[in-house]
Amino acid sequence: MRIVLLGAPGSGKGTQAQRLASKYGVPQVSSGDLLRDAVARSTALGLKAKAAMEAGELVSDDIVLALIRERLKRADARDGFVLDGFPRNIAQAETLRAMLAQIDQPVDAVVLMDIDPAVLIRRLTGRRSCSRCGRLFNIYTSPPTAATPCIDGRQAHELVQRPDDNEETIRNRLEVYAAQTRPLIEHYRAGKLLRSVDAEGEIEEVSRRLQQVLGDIPTVRVPKRVASRRVARRRAPTRRKPATRPVKSAKKKPGSGAAARRRAVRGARPASKHRSRRRSSARR
Ligand SMILES: [Zn+2]
Numbered sequence: 001m002r003i004v005l006l007g008a009p010g011s012g013k014g015t016q017a018q019r020l021a022s023k024y025g026v027p028q029v030s031s032g033d034l035l036r037d038a039v040a041r042s043t044a045l046g047l048k049a050k051a052a053m054e055a056g057e058l059v060s061d062d063i064v065l066a067l068i069r070e071r072l073k074r075a076d077a078r079d080g081f082v083l084d085g086f087p088r089n090i091a092q093a094e095t096l097r098a099m100l101a102q103i104d105q106p107v108d109a110v111v112l113m114d115i116d117p118a119v120l121i122r123r124l125t126g127r128r129s130c131s132r133c134g135r136l137f138n139i140y141t142s143p144p145t146a147a148t149p150c151i152d153g154r155q156a157h158e159l160v161q162r163p164d165d166n167e168e169t170i171r172n173r174l175e176v177y178a179a180q181t182r183p184l185i186e187h188y189r190a191g192k193l194l195r196s197v198d199a200e201g202e203i204e205e206v207s208r209r210l211q212q213v214l215g216d217i218p219t220v221r222v223p224k225r226v227a228s229r230r231v232a233r234r235r236a237p238t239r240r241k242p243a244t245r246p247v248k249s250a251k252k253k254p255g256s257g258a259a260a261r262r263r264a265v266r267g268a269r270p271a272s273k274h275r276s277r278r279r280s281s282a283r284r
Contacts, residue, residue, distance in 0.1 A: 001026055001080040001219050002105055004087070006185065007113030008177050010120040011199050012206060016113065017084040019207050024219050027076050031086035034067040035059060045070070061092050065099055072105060079221045080105075088180055090187045108217045110188040111210065113199035117174055124170045130157035 001024045007013030014030070021028035038046030039053075045066055049059045064086055072081060087093040100106050126140035133151045137144050137159060150157045163169075188194040197213045199206055 001082075001214070001217055002100075002108045003080070003214065003217070004083045004107055004110045005113065006110060006181060006188075007199060008115065008117075008120055008174055008181075010124040010174075011113040011115045012203065013084060013113050013199075015203060016199075016206060016210055017082045019203075020210060020214075021082045023207075023211065024080065024082075026080040026082060027071070027074075028084060029068060029071050029077070029081045030084045031064050031068065034071055035064065038067055061095055064092075065095055068096070069099055069103065072100075072103060077105075079219065080108075083107075087184065090183055093184060093187055107193060109195050109214065110193045111213065112185060112194060112196045113206075114196045115199040117178075119200055120174060121167065121170055124165060125167050127165050128159035128161055131160050132158050 001020075003020070005013050005017050005020075007016075017028045017030070035046075035049055039050045040046070042050075045063055049063050052059045052063070068083070068086065071077065087096050097107070122140055123138065126138040128137045128139055129135065130137070130144075130150060132155075135144075135148060135150075135157065137148075137157070139159070144157050144159075185194065195213050197206070197209050
């Protein structure tokens with residue numbers, strides 16, 4: 001189960017990534033967490049990332065990609081991963097695809113957490129925390145109840161809103177996200193990797209929908225040979241068309257030149273055509 005989760009802030013992507021990961025026994029790989037962790041532990045990549053951040057620059061894709069690669073080599077990622085937070089644009093998607101092909105862990109699906117922006121705005125503007133007990137609430141979706149008392153158990157909470165949770169800032173953030181992600185969504189749709197799930201509603205319900213949408217994907221690692229054949233098939237349309245066929249058949253059958261000539265004299269069809277047709281039907 002190797003998937004990428006896409007979703008706007010407030011779509012519940014992080015929560016669902018976590019749930020998917022524990023359901024399928026694979027790690028949730030969040031590029032943000034990896035970065036923070038590498039910086040905190042002052043690893044080689046972490047130091048590079050820290051230098052970039054301190055210079056006021058964005059951490060380069062190379063560093064993030066190297067962190068992801070490192071993470072996916074750990075034993076717990078053998079059967080897959082749920083990647084969250086990366087890629088954010090087509091260039092990153094392409095470098096990610098190449099890296100995953102290199103380590104023989106191509107993505108099975110990219111899942112879009114689909115949700116109405118109006119719902120997102122409501123979710124995000126409803127966030128509050130209590131200045132006394134620190135609990136997090138949402139005045140629309142999970143308001144304080146009798147089951148969640150404040151410290152003294154009697155007083156009502158003192159709810160405050162983070163300054164960047166105001167509607168204007170949130171609208172901005174969502175617009176930036178949408179502009180960034182739209183081309184990425186189209187990219188994955190064109191590559192036939194995109195699946196979409198209705199992300200509105202209760203956490204449990206969305207979880208169930210996600211599992212349905214992913215139901216056909218193997219949850220344990222597919223043996224290497226099958227997996228790499230799959231990669232080849234996925235790339236086939238762009239790669240194979242121009243010149244590979246004659247080259248391939250020439251390589252596979254030395255001396256086919258003479259044989260082909262003999263057949264041509266007899267008026268038979270060239271063998272390469274037969275063979276490639278058989279090969280492609282076997283692949284299907
Ligand atoms: Zn409180």
